[in-house]
Amino acid sequence: xxxxxTTPLNALAEPEITRPPRSxxxxxxxxxxxxxxxxxxxxxxxxxxxxxxxxxxxxxxDPKKLDIRAKDMRPIYTAIWDSGAKVGWNHPLGxxxxxxxxLAQILAGGRTSMAVxxxxxxxxxxxxxxxxxxxxxxxxxxxxxxxLTDLFLSLPILPLMLVAVTLFRQPLRANFGPExxxxxxxxxxxxxxxxxxxxxxVRGEVMAIKEREFVLAARASGTKSxxxxxxxxxxxxxxxxxxxxxxxxxxxIITESALxxxxxxxxxxxxxxxxxxxxxxxxxxxxxxxxxxxGVAISLTVLAVNYLGDGLRDALDPRIRGR
Amino acid sequence: MLTYxxxxxxxxxxxxxxxxxxxxxLLQLAPGDPMAQVxxxxxxxxxxxxxxxxxxxxxxxxxxxxWLVQMFWIEPQVFIxxxxxxxxxxxxxxDTHFYTACGPEVQGACDLRVISWQTRSxxxxxxxxxxxxxxxxxxxxxxxxxxxxxxIGIYSAYRQYSVFDQAGTFITMIGFSIPPFFTGPLLIVxxxxxxxxxxxxxxxxxxxxxxxxxxxxIKQMIMPVMVLALQTTAQISRFMRASMLDNLxxxxxxxxxxxxxxxxxxxxxxxxxxxxxPVVTVIALLVPGIFGGAIITEVIFSxxxxxxxxxxxLFANDLPMVMTLTFIFAFLIVLxxxxxxxxxxxxxxxxxxx
Numbered sequence: 001x002x003x004x005x006t007t008p009l010n011a012l013a014e015p016e017i018t019r020p021p022r023s024x025x026x027x028x029x030x031x032x033x034x035x036x037x038x039x040x041x042x043x044x045x046x047x048x049x050x051x052x053x054x055x056x057x058x059x060x061x062d063p064k065k066l067d068i069r070a071k072d073m074r075p076i077y078t079a080i081w082d083s084g085a086k087v088g089w090n091h092p093l094g095x096x097x098x099x100x101x102x103l104a105q106i107l108a109g110g111r112t113s114m115a116v117x118x119x120x121x122x123x124x125x126x127x128x129x130x131x132x133x134x135x136x137x138x139x140x141x142x143x144x145x146x147x148l149t150d151l152f153l154s155l156p157i158l159p160l161m162l163v164a165v166t167l168f169r170q171p172l173r174a175n176f177g178p179e180x181x182x183x184x185x186x187x188x189x190x191x192x193x194x195x196x197x198x199x200x201x202v203r204g205e206v207m208a209i210k211e212r213e214f215v216l217a218a219r220a221s222g223t224k225s226x227x228x229x230x231x232x233x234x235x236x237x238x239x240x241x242x243x244x245x246x247x248x249x250x251x252x253i254i255t256e257s258a259l260x261x262x263x264x265x266x267x268x269x270x271x272x273x274x275x276x277x278x279x280x281x282x283x284x285x286x287x288x289x290x291x292x293x294x295g296v297a298i299s300l301t302v303l304a305v306n307y308l309g310d311g312l313r314d315a316l317d318p319r320i321r322g323r
Numbered sequence: 324m325l326t327y328x329x330x331x332x333x334x335x336x337x338x339x340x341x342x343x344x345x346x347x348x349l350l351q352l353a354p355g356d357p358m359a360q361v362x363x364x365x366x367x368x369x370x371x372x373x374x375x376x377x378x379x380x381x382x383x384x385x386x387x388x389x390w391l392v393q394m395f396w397i398e399p400q401v402f403i404x405x406x407x408x409x410x411x412x413x414x415x416x417x418d419t420h421f422y423t424a425c426g427p428e429v430q431g432a433c434d435l436r437v438i439s440w441q442t443r444s445x446x447x448x449x450x451x452x453x454x455x456x457x458x459x460x461x462x463x464x465x466x467x468x469x470x471x472x473x474x475i476g477i478y479s480a481y482r483q484y485s486v487f488d489q490a491g492t493f494i495t496m497i498g499f500s501i502p503p504f505f506t507g508p509l510l511i512v513x514x515x516x517x518x519x520x521x522x523x524x525x526x527x528x529x530x531x532x533x534x535x536x537x538x539x540x541i542k543q544m545i546m547p548v549m550v551l552a553l554q555t556t557a558q559i560s561r562f563m564r565a566s567m568l569d570n571l572x573x574x575x576x577x578x579x580x581x582x583x584x585x586x587x588x589x590x591x592x593x594x595x596x597x598x599x600x601p602v603v604t605v606i607a608l609l610v611p612g613i614f615g616g617a618i619i620t621e622v623i624f625s626x627x628x629x630x631x632x633x634x635x636x637l638f639a640n641d642l643p644m645v646m647t648l649t650f651i652f653a654f655l656i657v658l659x660x661x662x663x664x665x666x667x668x669x670x671x672x673x674x675x676x677x
Binding site for chain 1: 338341342345346349350352496497499500501502504505508509511512516611615616618619622623633634637638645648649652653655656657660
């Protein structure tokens with residue numbers, strides 16, 4: 001039982017502000033934390049990225065160094081069931097038929113695959129966002145740009161990629177060196193052929209947002225189109241862009257590996273995950289781990305990115321947030 | 324609806340022409356030389372003659388026009404001739420002779436078809452030889468994938484957040500993430516090498532004429548079909564689940580239940596029929612994609628379909644073959660996009676295009 005006289009006083013009292021107003025990104029992070037798959041995926045992606053970036057500082061073997069005496073070594077765990085297997089701690093994941101260390105190759109290959117994935121994803125987002133914003137904001141550009149998007153959507157992507165990569169390999173190699181030329185070519189080909197979904201999503205969002213009052217207010221106060229796009233529209237379409245960026249990263253990694261697998265990717269002495277997998281398929285009866293290791297690396301990375309995207313989509317959607 | 328279909332059909336002509344032009348320009352810009360394999364002892368003037376014989380001497384627009392004529396005027400003539408002369412269905416019609424092949428004894432007008440630089444035989448003949456293998460594997464994979472995906476999608480939506488739903492979502496995620504060039508070798512190691520149950524090379528010369536040969540045919544199709552079907556299942560079951568979830572909370576479902584209809588009737592008749600509308604269009608839209616995916620699967624399992632044909636033609640710098648095959652892929656995409664849009668209009672009475 002409380003004293004009835006004190007109650008109105010409490011109600012009248014200034015409500016004490018206990019915590020500062022929360023920012024949007026803090027809300028997003030709180031929602032994101034609840035998605036276990038996304039947390040795991042994000043953590044794994046971070047782990048893979050860090051290990052391919054800095055792994056060669058710890059494991060300092062040269063991935064291209066041939067050591068014929070130590071060829072065809074099995075991974076160290078083979079010793080558990082096969083005591084006669086050729087294993088050794090100096091090559092924990094074994095060596096290939098030329099004696100190149102598998103762990104060093106996985107690290108080097110991962111670096112290429114992730115670099116291609118990130119660069120292609122950034123290029124895709126750049127093209128997609130530019131076209132999407134231009135089509136959504138400027139009425140005059142909408143028709144032609146959307147027709148262009150439709151046309152690109154009806155192009156046969158994988159055959160065209162194969163054509164482009166096979167046919168333009170030589171001149172780019174001559175100009176930028178075998179690895180650099182191939183990197184530029186693959187990133188450009190993936191970027192040019194996969195921006196369409198992003199452009200459509202961004203256009204839809206921009207068209208909805210540009211009719212809102214705050215954009216009208218900005219325009220009334222004399223903001224130029226450039227300012228409206230950069231300061232008001234882009235921050236508001238950031239969440240769909242981030243979600244489609246994760247999808248783009250996953251697709252880019254898979255596409256690069258697929259091209260390498262089909263034999264039109266990087267030069268043969270340059271390890272990437274897809275290339276290692278393709279090279280190992282011939283002898284996979286004797287050495288299944290050479291297929292498994294790069295394959296598992298690709299699949300886990302893509303799975304992690306997909307889960308991350310799933311979590312981001314939930315966290316960035318204000319209708320779901322807080323549930 | 325009919326006017327819409329006709330309008331889309333007419334509009335798809337410039338689209339296809341534009342795509343053909345893009346492919347052609349890409350091939351024109353490419354620096355690859357079809358004469359690279361010719362020995363250096365061949366004198367340059369002979370080389371120039373050979374180049375001309377391949378049709379390379381002319382300017383690009385004439386080459387493109389000739390390809391168009393060959394593809395859309397001469398090849399249909401050959402096809403009609405084939406239908407009336409030798410095909411099983413139409414050979415009762417009077418024989419036609421639209422197409423005259425060029426030869427030493429032919430006087431007057433004669434035509435050339437699109438010729439492959441590799442084999443010096445008409446491209447379309449090779450494509451027709453290769454197509455059945457691709458269609459069998461790809462078509463079967465698609466049917467299997469859809470048949471697996473639909474029940475999974477329906478049940479996971481009906482029991483949302485149940486163990487089955489979560490397992491289904493996880494498997495879908497895996498289907499999205501594991502690329503076919505990894506599942507393929509994985510299945511080969513498991514079922515061909517370790518267990519020895521299935522052959523890992525697709526034998527296209529195999530003739531089905533007895534029960535044993537039929538069983539062998541099934542056995543050699545299982546792995547490529549499963550690899551392709553995994554991708555399809557992942558995508559379609561996701562769509563099916565989302566579409567069922569949209570419909571399960573609608574008012575008409577409550578009405579149906581309130582009328583006293585059984586749960587099976589409510590879900591399998593009322594909800595399912597409405598949820599199938601978007602799913603059917605997605606099924607049509609995904610068909611061209613699986614042809615692209617078939618390229619990798621055909622390489623893994625040595626199915627000599629059109630995907631493998633494209634890869635070998637690319638490595639051999641056989642530009643007419645590459646051009647025609649890529650155009651066929653583009654044609655499939657445009658066709659199935661059209662089918663999807665028209666189907667959507669037919670199935671959903673709320674959609675009006677006119």
